[in-house]
Amino acid sequence: MTSGPYNYSYIFKYIIIGDMGVGKSCLLHQFTDKKFMADCPHTIGVEFGTRIIEVAGQKIKLQIWDTAGQERFRAVTRSYYRGAAGALMVYDITRRSTYNHLSSWLTDTRNLTNPSTVIFLIGNKSDLDAQRDVTYEEAKQFADENGLMFVEASAKTGQNVEEAFLETAKKIYQSIQDGRLDLNAAESGVQHKPASPGRPLAAPPSSRDNCAC
Amino acid sequence: MITSKMPSLRIDQNDLKCKNGCDYFGNPQWQGYCSKCHREQMQRQRKAEKASSFTSTLPRSDQRKSERGLKLSSHASFSKFEEKRLRQSETLKKTNLLKFNVFKKNITDDHEISTERRQPEFKIPTAVFEGMKADFRVRFPSFPPQIDRDARGFVHTFILDVIKWAAIMNVDELSERVQKQYQRFMKHMETSQHYASVDSDARELLIDFVEKHAMTYLHELPSIVFSPSGTDDERQDRAMSERIQQLSWVGEKHLECKLDRNNAECRRLLYKAISELLGMDAARWSGAKLARVRRCARHVLRLAAPAPASADDLLPALILAVLKANPPRLISNINYVTRFCNAQRLMTGEGGYYFTNLCCAVSFIQNMTAESLSMDKKEFDCYMAMPASIGGSAWAAALSLCGATREAEEQSALAAKLLEQTKEIQREAENMANNAATFEEQIAKKVQDVLAKTPLEIKPRRELPRLRREGVGSAPPPTTEPGPARTSEPPALLNEPSVVIDETEKLNILGFEVVEERSPSKSPQLDRLSDLKQSSSTELLTPSPMVLTPFDCRSLDEVLTPDEFPDNIPGLSDVNYDIDLSDFSADTSLAEDPPAPDRRRTFDPFAPQTSKDSYKLLESFDEFSIVDNARESDPYEVVHRPDPFGSVLDNDEGRASILDDSGSPTAACLLPSPIQPQNSAKPT
Numbered sequence: 036m037t038s039g040p041y042n043y044s045y046i047f048k049y050i051i052i053g054d055m056g057v058g059k060s061c062l063l064h065q066f067t068d069k070k071f072m073a074d075c076p077h078t079i080g081v082e083f084g085t086r087i088i089e090v091a092g093q094k095i096k097l098q099i100w101d102t103a104g105q106e107r108f109r110a111v112t113r114s115y116y117r118g119a120a121g122a123l124m125v126y127d128i129t130r131r132s133t134y135n136h137l138s139s140w141l142t143d144t145r146n147l148t149n150p151s152t153v154i155f156l157i158g159n160k161s162d163l164d165a166q167r168d169v170t171y172e173e174a175k176q177f178a179d180e181n182g183l184m185f186v187e188a189s190a191k192t193g194q195n196v197e198e199a200f201l202e203t204a205k206k207i208y209q210s211i212q213d214g215r216l217d218l219n220a221a222e223s224g225v226q227h228k229p230a231s232p233g234r235p236l237a238a239p240p241s242s243r244d245n246c247a248c
Numbered sequence: 249m250i251t252s253k254m255p256s257l258r259i260d261q262n263d264l265k266c267k268n269g270c271d272y273f274g275n276p277q278w279q280g281y282c283s284k285c286h287r288e289q290m291q292r293q294r295k296a297e298k299a300s301s302f303t304s305t306l307p308r309s310d311q312r313k314s315e316r317g318l319k320l321s322s323h324a325s326f327s328k329f330e331e332k333r334l335r336q337s338e339t340l341k342k343t344n345l346l347k348f349n350v351f352k353k354n355i356t357d358d359h360e361i362s363t364e365r366r367q368p369e370f371k372i373p374t375a376v377f378e379g380m381k382a383d384f385r386v387r388f389p390s391f392p393p394q395i396d397r398d399a400r401g402f403v404h405t406f407i408l409d410v411i412k413w414a415a416i417m418n419v420d421e422l423s424e425r426v427q428k429q430y431q432r433f434m435k436h437m438e439t440s441q442h443y444a445s446v447d448s449d450a451r452e453l454l455i456d457f458v459e460k461h462a463m464t465y466l467h468e469l470p471s472i473v474f475s476p477s478g479t480d481d482e483r484q485d486r487a488m489s490e491r492i493q494q495l496s497w498v499g500e501k502h503l504e505c506k507l508d509r510n511n512a513e514c515r516r517l518l519y520k521a522i523s524e525l526l527g528m529d530a531a532r533w534s535g536a537k538l539a540r541v542r543r544c545a546r547h548v549l550r551l552a553a554p555a556p557a558s559a560d561d562l563l564p565a566l567i568l569a570v571l572k573a574n575p576p577r578l579i580s581n582i583n584y585v586t587r588f589c590n591a592q593r594l595m596t597g598e599g600g601y602y603f604t605n606l607c608c609a610v611s612f613i614q615n616m617t618a619e620s621l622s623m624d625k626k627e628f629d630c631y632m633a634m635p636a637s638i639g640g641s642a643w644a645a646a647l648s649l650c651g652a653t654r655e656a657e658e659q660s661a662l663a664a665k666l667l668e669q670t671k672e673i674q675r676e677a678e679n680m681a682n683n684a685a686t687f688e689e690q691i692a693k694k695v696q697d698v699l700a701k702t703p704l705e706i707k708p709r710r711e712l713p714r715l716r717r718e719g720v721g722s723a724p725p726p727t728t729e730p731g732p733a734r735t736s737e738p739p740a741l742l743n744e745p746s747v748v749i750d751e752t753e754k755l756n757i758l759g760f761e762v763v764e765e766r767s768p769s770k771s772p773q774l775d776r777l778s779d780l781k782q783s784s785s786t787e788l789l790t791p792s793p794m795v796l797t798p799f800d801c802r803s804l805d806e807v808l809t810p811d812e813f814p815d816n817i818p819g820l821s822d823v824n825y826d827i828d829l830s831d832f833s834a835d836t837s838l839a840e841d842p843p844a845p846d847r848r849r850t851f852d853p854f855a856p857q858t859s860k861d862s863y864k865l866l867e868s869f870d871e872f873s874i875v876d877n878a879r880e881s882d883p884y885e886v887v888h889r890p891d892p893f894g895s896v897l898d899n900d901e902g903r904a905s906i907l908d909d910s911g912s913p914t915a916a917c918l919l920p921s922p923i924q925p926q927n928s929a930k931p932t
Binding site: 042046048055056059060063083084098100101102103104105107108110111112114115117118224226 | 447448504558559560562563564591592595596597598601604605607608609611612615619620621622
């Protein structure tokens with residue numbers, strides 16, 4: 036609970052999904068640890084899986100939930116999805132099986148999140164191009180067919196990691212601006228926190244049904 | 249809903265009649281029935297409940313028994329006991345439900361009939377708000393008091409609202425309502441000008457604060473928010489607990505997590521995680537429960553170190569921790585948090601994340617199959633059929649070892665603490681001894697100082713005039729008498745009566761009235777004594793010169809001219825007073841004597857003391873001896889008789905008569921004290 040650089044107006048909840056060993060945790064650490072190094076070296080481990088970014092002049096706190104990818108936990112990990120504003124779906128470009136499982140991950144995500152949830156497909160381990168098992172084009176096509184955003188990234192080198200997270204945030208912010216995302220719904224995965232009181236809301240909440248009884 | 253019934257001010261007579269239509273008037277307290285119908289209704293209801301609880305519990309237990317035929321008999325009996333307990337708690341819950349139904353009824357009545365009887369039965373204890381006030385002061389010392397009042401007011405309405413609706417709504421609706429309350433408070437903070445200065449982080453803390461206090465109180469109420477009536481949370485708790493018992497054989501191999509039970513550090517971390525899980529039940533509001541879960545998960549995550557912790561590692565290890573912990577009321581706790589925790593916190597934040605993991609772990613345990621453990625179906629079934637006490641002994645042993653280690657550590661810490669305390673006490677004791685020693689020294693020094701200042705001089709015994717007279721004979725007045733009186737006139741003057749009066753005092757101590765003393769004169773000594781007596785204090789004390797005996801007249805005449813005499817009377821009484829002082833000094837031990845309690849006032853510590861024995865004997869003497877003597881014909885008998893006085897008298901001069909002035913112990917001790925001259929010097 037700090038002020039100053041930690042003043043933010045929104046909290047977005049992300050989840051990272053994908054098979055075991057595709058590098059979900061590494062992506063997360065690559066993204067969040069960077070924050071520690073660049074912004075605030077003394078606050079290492081200050082808060083779990085979070086990083087504050089800036090989109091269109093608004094500070095946004097990303098809260099990223101890593102999920103267990105083992106097949107046997109698939110059935111029980113539904114509660115992760117609840118209230119996620121963004122879902123990063125990760126596969127390993129060197130392992131075809133992880134790519135093949137994408138459709139089932141996608142089904143889960145679609146079923147368990149709200150329609151405005153932004154899904155971003157990430158092909159991880161792009162640094163291991165020599166062992167590539169899934170071509171960029173193939174994955175790109177899959178993404179286009181399902182209306183997903185797509186990038187190939189490397190948690191090891193950090194290539195495109197930042198972009199993937201930022202693009203997702205931009206997309207979510209866009210849907211807030213468009214009013215497609217209801218901030219007051221608990222499931223939206225977005226919390227609005229007016230940093231300074233009285234700041235006008237970009238997208239004021241449309242309908243608020245107070246208790247009718 | 250109840251309130252959908254339109255409130256009307258006009259009440260039809262039929263509305264007041266019993267609902268059964270038995271022509272008696274009904275009462276809202278009895279749910280609209282008359283007393284008779286209500287009682288019948290209640291009995292019917294109770295019977296139905298009993299029947300339903302039996303039918304619902306029995307088949308399940310049968311099923312379970314067939315399922316686990318190898319269950320130990322002790323375990324079975326325990327489960328029977330559990331069954332009974334559960335049934336009891338369920339009936340309890342139902343009665344609670346009934347109670348709150350009555351309460352609900354009253355509230356709706358208030359709506360319908362009058363607004364005067366608001367909340368007649370239910371009142372939130374003031375302790376809740378007292379605690380809240382104190383907590384607010386600690387947590388938000390800089391906030392204005394309006395916010396404190398505001399928050400308390402909100403908690404009040406919140407609690408009442410939840411209790412009111414808990415009886416009518418099912419748990420999901422209630423949960424929604426609670427969430428709306430949180431949102432309402434958020435909204436309130438945004439709009440109210442009290443909160444204008446409060447930034448968003450503080451607002452989060454404030455809403456946590458409100459939630460904490462409201463839910464802490466509600467949590468204590470039976471069946472309102474924690475395993476609420478109308479849910480089978482409690483039954484699920486028990487099912488879960490049994491399930492975990494059955495799965496006690498599941499180890500790290502099955503879950504494919506990299507735990508090494510031979511590693512002490514690993515064991516320690518797991519043990520810590522388990523204690524946190526067990527502590528979750530004790531926490532009362534969601535925030536505290538989440539904090540427990542968070543700490544637990546952190547311990548579990550450290551198990552996976554040094555690799556960066558990931559959910560792939562966290563979940564299996566957490567499942568193992570839950571299996572080994574078998575936390576009490578797990579499902580109830582999870583449901584409580586899910587339903588009534590501020591949803592926004594549960595959705596984001598570390599606590600929410602780990603809680604979600606815990607939920608996943610729990611649902612994994614519930615749905616665990618052979619496939620989910622990637623093992624053979626037969627093997628799995630075999631394990632499941634195994635008595636719960638056999639399986640998982642390795643981990644159980646490892647953990648109990650850990651527990652024992654921890655206990656030993658605690659004990660040794662306690663022992664160390666006690667040792668420290670003992671040392672401390674010893675130190676203090678030594679200190680105290682030192683103090684006592686120095687105190688003693690100081691006192692000794694002081695005493696010595698005092699003694700040095702006022703040295704005790706044993707002056708040669710002054711020959712008393714009458715003793716000399718005794719020696720010479722009886723008739724002629726001592727010629728030497730004026731000598732000392734003249735050399736040092738005032739002391740001599742004072743000294744002379746001093747002895748005389750000492751005698752009187754002694755006799756007075758002995759409880760003898762002067763008058764009494766006069767009458768029986770048996771021996772010449774006694775006679776003389778009584779003479780002296782006569783001539784002594786009483787006469788001297790009387791201002792009138794008429795009563796003076798020749799002796800005293802003479803002695804006075806030697807010093808004073810008759811003209812001066814009346815003027816000197818007060819001086820004489822002064823003298824008398826001084827002598828009294830010295831006399832008291834002799835009486836220190838007698839000061840405790842009831843006959844002369846007032847003498848204590850002038851206790852003189854520096855006066856010479858006679859042995860206590862002598863006083864005791866004198867006391868006894870006081871009681872009977874003299875009187876006896878008076879009755880007996882031969883006075884010498886008394887004197888020489890080996891009676892109690894003997895011992896005392898032996899001290900001084902053998903078997904002399906006690907009544908002998910020179911031989912009397914009191915005469916010895918009643919020597920003028922060293923202080924006396926100073927005192928007597930004053931008036932002169």
